[in-house]
Structures are given as C-alpha cells and as structure tokens.
Amino acid sequence: MAELKYAFFPGCTVPYRESSYEISARKVFTRLGVELVEMPDANCCGLPVDPADHELMLALSARNLCLAEKMNLNIITLCTGCATTLRKVNKMMKTDKMIREKVNGYLKEVGMEFKGTIEVKHLVQVLNEDVGFDKIKDTIQKPLTPLKVAEHGGCHLLRPMKIMGWDNPEDPKILKNLIELTGAKCLDYIDEPECCGYTVIAIDDNVALNLTREKLDHIREVGAEALITVCPSCHLMFDVNQSRIERIFNEKFCIPVLHYTQLLGLAMGMTPDELAFKELRVDPSRILEIVKK
Amino acid sequence: MTEKPAETSKNVKPARVDASFKHEVMKEHDGETLMKCFQCGTCTSSCPTARFSDSYRPRTVLRMAQLGLKKKVLEGNTLWLCTACFTCTDRCPQNVEVANVLRVLRNLAVKNGMVPIIYRELASSINDTGYAYRIPELRHKKREESGLPCLPKPNVADIAKLVKKVGGSKLLNKEAT
Numbered sequence: 001m002a003e004l005k006y007a008f009f010p011g012c013t014v015p016y017r018e019s020s021y022e023i024s025a026r027k028v029f030t031r032l033g034v035e036l037v038e039m040p041d042a043n044c045c046g047l048p049v050d051p052a053d054h055e056l057m058l059a060l061s062a063r064n065l066c067l068a069e070k071m072n073l074n075i076i077t078l079c080t081g082c083a084t085t086l087r088k089v090n091k092m093m094k095t096d097k098m099i100r101e102k103v104n105g106y107l108k109e110v111g112m113e114f115k116g117t118i119e120v121k122h123l124v125q126v127l128n129e130d131v132g133f134d135k136i137k138d139t140i141q142k143p144l145t146p147l148k149v150a151e152h153g154g155c156h157l158l159r160p161m162k163i164m165g166w167d168n169p170e171d172p173k174i175l176k177n178l179i180e181l182t183g184a185k186c187l188d189y190i191d192e193p194e195c196c197g198y199t200v201i202a203i204d205d206n207v208a209l210n211l212t213r214e215k216l217d218h219i220r221e222v223g224a225e226a227l228i229t230v231c232p233s234c235h236l237m238f239d240v241n242q243s244r245i246e247r248i249f250n251e252k253f254c255i256p257v258l259h260y261t262q263l264l265g266l267a268m269g270m271t272p273d274e275l276a277f278k279e280l281r282v283d284p285s286r287i288l289e290i291v292k293k
Numbered sequence: 294m295t296e297k298p299a300e301t302s303k304n305v306k307p308a309r310v311d312a313s314f315k316h317e318v319m320k321e322h323d324g325e326t327l328m329k330c331f332q333c334g335t336c337t338s339s340c341p342t343a344r345f346s347d348s349y350r351p352r353t354v355l356r357m358a359q360l361g362l363k364k365k366v367l368e369g370n371t372l373w374l375c376t377a378c379f380t381c382t383d384r385c386p387q388n389v390e391v392a393n394v395l396r397v398l399r400n401l402a403v404k405n406g407m408v409p410i411i412y413r414e415l416a417s418s419i420n421d422t423g424y425a426y427r428i429p430e431l432r433h434k435k436r437e438e439s440g441l442p443c444l445p446k447p448n449v450a451d452i453a454k455l456v457k458k459v460g461g462s463k464l465l466n467k468e469a470t
Contacts, residue, residue, distance in 0.1 A: 010444065010445065012424045012425040012426050012428075013425075013426075015424075015428060015432065015436070015444050016424070016426045016428050016432065019432075019435065019436065019439065019441065022441060023439055023440075023441065026441070038442055038443075038445070039445055040443075040445050040446065041445060041446075041447050041448055042423075042445040042447060043419065043423035043424070043445075043447040043452055044419045044423060044424055044425045048412075048415040048419070048425040049412065049415055049416050049419065049425075049461070049464065050377075050396060051373065051375075051377070051396055051399045051400075051412065052399065052400065052403045052408060052412040052415075052416065052464055053400060053403060053416070053459070053460075053461050053464060054321075054322070054396060054397075054400050055459045055460065055461070056416070056455075056456060056459045056460075056461040056464070058459075059455045059456075059458070059459045060419065060452075060455065063451075063452075063455065099322070106455060106458050106459055107455075109454050109455060109458045110448075110451040110454055110455055155376070155377075155378035155379060155380070156378075156379075159378060159379035159380065159382075159383055160379040160382050160383055160392070161383045169380075169383060170383075193380075194341055195341040195376050195378040195380070197341065197342075197376060198376075199375075199376040199377055199378075200342060200373070200374050200375075200376050202409075202411040203370055203373045203374060203409060203411065204346065204370065204374055206345065207342050207345045207346050207349075207374060210344075210345040211341050211342075211345065211376075276439065
C-alpha cells in the first residue's frame with residue numbers, strides 16, 4: 001500500500017475545547033501507519049464568519065488550501081465544519097474561474113496563489129477511502145463486543161451532498177460500518193441525521209439545546225450505552241452540554257459521548273488514559289466496565 | 294411553552310416593498326436560485342430550527358425576499374437561526390440553494406449594519422489570532438503536557454491584511470458603532 005501522508009488541519013474547536021479528539025486521533029493514525037504533517041501557518045477555515053461575510057470565508061479558506069499546496073499534501077481534518085468548508089472552497093476555486101480569479105486577487109496581497117493541486121478529506125473519509133476497512137480490521141486486538149452504541153455523524157460530515165457526497169446523508173452507513181469494525185453494535189434510532197443545533201447556540205440556546213435534548217432522548221430510547229461522534233462541535237453539544245440539558249429539562253441521560261477515534265483506540269488495545277478519556281464530561285466508566293467483561 | 298404578550302392596538306402600517314431587493318440577492322453567488330422557489334415548503338418541514346423556533350421558517354423568508362420585504366427579512370435575529378445543516382438544500386425539489394440563499398441574506402443584513410455580536414467576536418478573534426476563538430495560554434501548556442505538537446502560529450499580519458482587503462473590517466470589534 002502506498003504511504004499515507006496528510007497535511008493535518010487542526011481547526012479551532014478541536015484545540016480550543018476538544019483535545020481528547022486530537023489526542024486519540026493521532027494515536028490511532030500512528031497505529032494505522034498514517035503520517036500527519038503539521039501546518040504551522042494554518043488559520044481558521046473561515047466557516048464561523050461565512051454567515052456574516054462569505055468573501056472573508058473564501059479568502060481564509062483558500063489561504064489554508066494554498067499552504068497545503070505548498071506542502072504538496074492533501075489535507076485531513078477532524079472537524080466536519082472545516083472539512084465541508086475547505087472542500088467547498090477547493091471545489092469552487094477549481095471549477096469556477098471567476099471565483100478563482102477574485103480570490104486569487106485577495107491572496108496576491110499576501111503573496112499566495114491557489115493552483116488547485118490538492119484534495120481535502122475528513123477523518124472518516126480517510127479511514128473509509130484511503131486506509132480501508134481491511135487495514136483497520138487488522139489492528140483490532142480487543143473487540144468491544146458487548147457494547148451497544150449509536151452514532152451521530154453531524155450534518156457537515158455528509159452535507160451539502162454535492163460537496164461531500166461520499167455517503168447518503170439521509171441513511172448514512174459508512175460511520176456505522178466503521179463503528180462495527182470495533183466489535184461494538186451500532187443501533188438505529190429515530191431521526192439519526194438530524195442536526196445537534198451547535199451553530200445557533202450563541203443566537204438562541206433554547207433552539208440548540210432542544211435539538212440536542214431530542215436526539216439524546218431518541219438515543220436513550222433504543223438503549224444505546226454510548227454515543228459516537230466525529231465532529232468537535234457535535235461532541236460539545238452532546239458531552240459538555242449534557243449536564244446543562246439535564247438540569248434545564250429536569251431529565252437524566254448519563255450517555256457517555258466518545259469520539260470515534262477513542263472507540264477505535266480501545267478496540268486497538270489502547271488504554272482509556274492514552275485516549276484522554278478523563279477529558280470527557282459525561283462519566284464513561286460504565287462503558288469501560290462493559291468493555292472489560 | 295412561551296406565552297405571547299397581548300398585543301396593544303396600533304395603527305397597521307403596510308409593509309414597505311423594495312422591488313429591487315430580489316435582484317440584490319440574485320447578484321450574489323448562489324443567490325440567483327432564489328427565483329426558482331415555488332413555495333412547496335420542503336425546506337421548512339425539513340428544518341431542525343423551525344421545530345423549536347416561533348419565528349424561523351425558511352420558506353417564509355424566501356417568499357418575503359422574493360416579494361421585496363427587505364426590512365422585514367434583514368432585521369432581527371430570525372435570519373440568524375439557520376444552523377447551516379443544509380438539509381433544506383439537499384431536499385429542495387427545485388434545486389434552490391436554500392441554505393446559501395439564507396447565507397446571502399445574512400451577508401446583506403451585515404452590509405446593512407446588522408451584525409450579531411457573536412460574529413464580531415469571531416471575526417475579531419480571527420483577525421487578531423488566526424483562530425475563531427482566543428485560545429488561552431493554558432491550553433497551549435496542556436497540549437505540551439499531553440504530548441501534542443505546538444499549535445500553528447499563523448502569520449497574523451497576513452491574515453489582518455486579507456481581512457482588510459476583503460472588506461471584512463466592518464465586522465471587527467474596534468469598528469463597532
């Protein structure tokens with residue numbers, strides 16, 4: 001197999017609030033023989049300011065694409081928001097001459113030019129398309145057999161379809177199959193592709209928390225012992241905000257929320273400590289007991 | 294859940310219509326799909342926010358934009374309740390770029406001086422640090438302790454130059470009115 005090497009785009013939310021995702025992802029990739037190269041000059045992908053200023057998003061995003069072009073490496077990112085944004089801008093700049101010329105005009109100011117030589121992939125896409133299921137299967141040392149979990153891919157993992165388009169957002173399968181490689185069972189639940197609400201929490205927390213609460217309710221209903229996410233923002237909603245939701249709605253969920261890389265790492269035989277389980281807000285000890293049996 | 298306050302009687306003023314507004318929207322990238330909307334309501338019925346908000350309905354917003362109710366569309370928080378999940382876009386039978394049209398409308402709200410404070414904070418943080426959030430020193434230390442490599446330290450002078458060039462300075466805190 002060809003050597004797998006990517007420019008690692010950290011984004012903002014992972015280093016700011018969700019380093020357990022990065023710690024576990026790096027360990028898992030090392031085990032899979034995937035090399036991550038740092039991008040020392042990377043900036044925000046631009047998505048946070050897109051609602052306010054689309055042009056600014058384009059310029060910020062394109063700057064990152066240029067950095068990876070200079071490294072001659074495809075980008076990998078752990079955040080679905082960064083993935084959909086960088087992919088979108090990459091595609092727009094490659095296919096729309098007018099946009100490319102306009103944004104290149106901005107980039108000229110900082111001595112850069114977009115050439116269109118690289119691709120951008122989310123972690124799940126890299127595992128599915130480049131690493132492959134067989135290779136992952138080979139690294140499983142400790143199948144998590146009795147464990148029953150649910151998945152929440154997050155909107156930007158698969159939407160908009162014409163930018164992401166590598167799995168069906170209405171009935172996603174790939175993340176589920178990746179979860180089942182670890183030996184855990186991935187349960188179906190109502191409205192699986194529904195949004196967690198993270199993006200509007202600063203505008204109207206009532207809407208955002210209601211959305212997350214409803215999902216937690218559906219997940220609890222099917223008896224999932226943990227929720228698996230692949231996006232730092234979704235993880236914030238389900239893990240960090242879970243106790244707040246319990247308080248506001250006067251309910252108890254106690255559903256541990258793991259990054260997929262933490263689940264995979266466990267199945268690879270790594271310890272909860274190595275995978276930064278202690279950074280999780282919802283106590284995961286119950287599932288660690290199940291896995292130990 | 295929320296109780297609406299009783300309305301006091303007042304003279305009803307007809308809404309101001311700006312017939313050129315739709316052209317303003319359609320001039321922007323993806324905004325041109327606005328006129329393809331035939332009001333089926335697939336967007337609103339697919340919208341996560343619409344289920345929990347009293348005010349946000351993507352179909353209604355698009356109709357108001359088509360009709361030229363500029364002020365009504367651009368003012369207030371409603372427009373900012375879109376989670377950008379893109380479910381509406383993916384399901385639209387007319388291939389309207391619903392989420393992107395809504396983004397164009399929010400961009401126009403900003404051009405008309407309406408910027409929610411959170412976006413000023415995000416833009417200012419990017420301008421000053423390269424990151425959407427001001428990552429505290431403690432985080433950098435913790436990264437080191439957990440064996441993570443140093444975070445990128447982007448060239449903030451270049452980023453500020455880009456922000457200025459693009460016309461993003463209007464978003465920054467220091468220019469807030």
